[in-house]
């Protein structure tokens with residue numbers, strides 16, 4: 109499992125998610141805070157889930173998203189095979 113590393117756009121230090129708020133099942137507002145004391149910047153942004161790369165194994169998924177364009181699916185398959193450094 110990989111963990112996405114959040115990087116402060118102001119200073120390049122690591123950031124943490126201070127809080128987040130689900131607006132819909134596929135859209136979440138996120139509030140970020142830089143971990144560097146001298147910087148201390150805060151940001152807001154969002155996370156979206158846009159497409160399905162592979163279907164859910166559930167018989168009746170709560171939500172059915174459009175299938176990602178084939179180029180995006182190919183890239184996701186490549187990324188799964190290539191361990192990130």
Ligand SMILES: [Zn+2]
Pocket residue numbers: 116117118119120121142143144147148149
């Ligand atoms: Zn910073």
